[in-house]
Amino acid sequence: MDVEFRDGKAIIKNIKNFEPQHIFDNGQAFRFFPAADGAYEGVAHGRFLRVWKEGESAVLYPCTEDEFYEIWFHYFDLGLEYARLFQDASDKELERAQQFGHGLRVLNQQPFETLISFIISANNNVRRIRGIVEKLCRTCGQAFVFEGETHYAFPEPKALAECNAGVLEGCGAGYRAPYIAKTARAVLTGFDLEALKMLDYSLAKNMLMSLAGVGPKVADCVLLFSLGKKDAFPADVWIKRVMEKRYGFVGTNKQIYAYAHRTFGKYAGIAQQYLFYYARENAGIFEEK
DNA sequence: GCCCAGGATCACC
């Protein structure tokens, strides 16, 4: 990977499979928004970041060499060659979804932020999730200034554990407010999210599901988007629809995971993201035929 | 006013 560092920017040259829109508009992250010029801007790891393409290069700003290798390289999952994950698939559905979502990558986000964000996602839509998360950050997160603009880091476990239910409800969390407080307290008092990376998929999933507000789908999202379990296969209503209409498979959450693992292999979660994104952006395909 | 949106929980079987 050829990366040049100048003017506070990291310029990743000749990068394949990196498209900011397909990375940030597919529902895996809630704090990045499109800017007027096609770039995406947001906050992660307590820092502001701007991301865009310049021809065949991807540009990150601000980003020093240290920040690139310590944070963003892993955040954008740059160690994985996405072009070669599903090469030998005779799977036309996945191939089409992959072409549609070219440049999509599954981010490695911070576990606590991912956990709380997906607790909020329960029985909810992306637009509202974004709003609730943003209010949560403004209310309980650490403020910082970059180039004259004030931004807010995602709140630490301590901040969420200590704020009363009224504050969380005020952010729009509704009936999920007590789940957030309770789970934040669990993390604050010793539940080790990082340690789950070392466990195998099903053990880590069971541990997550012991937390308030975390069921099988939310657990899979946390595993896939923040704990490096690329085989996790979140089964939401859209994926269930794809599985039924396109693969002729109907089953419980557990059966869907087993089927996905057989069909897509150890990177099933990445296949899920392509399929999910394609289905969401082309909702009409389920109405024809 | 009614229904739904990218689920989890609880009670009950």
Next chain:
DNA sequence: GGTGATCCTGGG
């Protein structure tokens, strides 16, 4: 271990 009702809230 499986099913069905209920849960805040904003938008169509």
